[in-house]
Amino acid sequence: MALKVVHYINQFFANIGGEEMAHYAPEIREGAIGPGLGLDRAFKGEAEIVATIICGDSYFNENINEAVAKILSLMKDIEADLFVAGPAFNAGRYGTACGTISKVVQDELKIPAVTGMYIENPGADMFKKEVYIIETANAATGMRKALPKLAALALKLARKEEILDPETEGYLVRGIRKNFFAEKVGAERAVEMLIKKLNDEEFKTEYPMPEFDRVEPGKAIKDLSKARIAVVTTGGIVPKGNPDRIESSSASKYGIYDINNVITLDDENYETTHGGYDPVYANENPNRVVPIDVLRDLEKEGVIGSIHPYFYSTTGNGTAVKSSKNFAEEIDNKLLEDGVQAVILTST
Numbered sequence: 001m002a003l004k005v006v007h008y009i010n011q012f013f014a015n016i017g018g019e020e021m022a023h024y025a026p027e028i029r030e031g032a033i034g035p036g037l038g039l040d041r042a043f044k045g046e047a048e049i050v051a052t053i054i055c056g057d058s059y060f061n062e063n064i065n066e067a068v069a070k071i072l073s074l075m076k077d078i079e080a081d082l083f084v085a086g087p088a089f090n091a092g093r094y095g096t097a098c099g100t101i102s103k104v105v106q107d108e109l110k111i112p113a114v115t116g117m118y119i120e121n122p123g124a125d126m127f128k129k130e131v132y133i134i135e136t137a138n139a140a141t142g143m144r145k146a147l148p149k150l151a152a153l154a155l156k157l158a159r160k161e162e163i164l165d166p167e168t169e170g171y172l173v174r175g176i177r178k179n180f181f182a183e184k185v186g187a188e189r190a191v192e193m194l195i196k197k198l199n200d201e202e203f204k205t206e207y208p209m210p211e212f213d214r215v216e217p218g219k220a221i222k223d224l225s226k227a228r229i230a231v232v233t234t235g236g237i238v239p240k241g242n243p244d245r246i247e248s249s250s251a252s253k254y255g256i257y258d259i260n261n262v263i264t265l266d267d268e269n270y271e272t273t274h275g276g277y278d279p280v281y282a283n284e285n286p287n288r289v290v291p292i293d294v295l296r297d298l299e300k301e302g303v304i305g306s307i308h309p310y311f312y313s314t315t316g317n318g319t320a321v322k323s324s325k326n327f328a329e330e331i332d333n334k335l336l337e338d339g340v341q342a343v344i345l346t347s348t
Contacts, residue, residue: 087116092250095123236274248275
């Protein structure tokens with residue numbers, strides 16, 4: 001008898017719509033839909049998608065508690081053997097939703113869960129230690145390669161078979177180490193690796209180290225009293241109503257806002273759209289995140305030359321590293337063109 005699978009997808013892969021339908025509330029449909037059709041084939045009759053749960057990316061990330069409760073309610077009578085989410089590839093909000101609901105399903109319903117994401121998806125960093133995440137390409141063009149890996153790992157989880165190392169199974173490294181008996185002692189293996197390295201031969205370390213970007217610090221400003229200072233924030237401060245519709249999590253854009261004649265950011269005209277911290281104090285006084293009031297005082301006192309007439313804002317929580325780098329490059333070029341000498345970066 002085939003295992004019963006519940007598949008989670010977003011509004012886009014359900015063919016409901018794109019960003020304009022990202023507010024779509026959770027619903028359940030019978031059988032496989034969209035990428036679920038390929039996933040069903042990848043199970044080769046050993047499992048079958050009996051239901052597909054659909055939820056808009058914005059709805060899930062802006063109403064996490066409600067979305068999770070609704071999805072659990074939709075699943076209560078199915079008696080599923082497996083839960084598969086996505087794959088989400090490099091879609092940040094989709095990845096966050098897939099990771100969140102997979103963790104909840106496996107923790108609360110005790111149903112094995114697996115999802116798939118690109119390594120730079122913010123959901124991957126958030127959930128790879130707790131949920132098995134198949135590593136995928138950065139776009140849906142990698143769907144054909146991702147689905148068989150998802151199906152294979154899902155079946156092993158359902159059968160409670162031994163899950164081998166990430167390289168063998170195709171999932172993202174979880175930071176979990178297991179002891180095993182090697183044919184050679186550590187000293188021999190280390191010497192062999194060293195010899196390969198000295199001979200410029202390919203070798204594989206047994207203890208990979210994390211990689212960090214190295215950024216050269218900027219040169220100090222010689223005279224602040226003549227410098228133009230700009231403010232860039234990942235704290236989500238925007239004009240009231242969020243005119244650019246910057247996402248509360250996994251931002252796909254940033255905003256540029258005119259403060260040429262603004263002395264202070266008041267609660268009547270500004271608010272935060274950030275979904276990763278309690279917004280009460282930021283909404284009460286937006287200067288707590290973007291300190292225009294203090295900068296105006298410094299400008300008046302002659303401590304700084306001038307404040308750039310625009311501030312740049314986005315939300316940092318869940319935003320993909322690749323997106324963040326793209327934002328930074330674009331903003332940097334604009335500020336250089338406008339003659340800005342220094343930037344104050346604020347977060348939350």
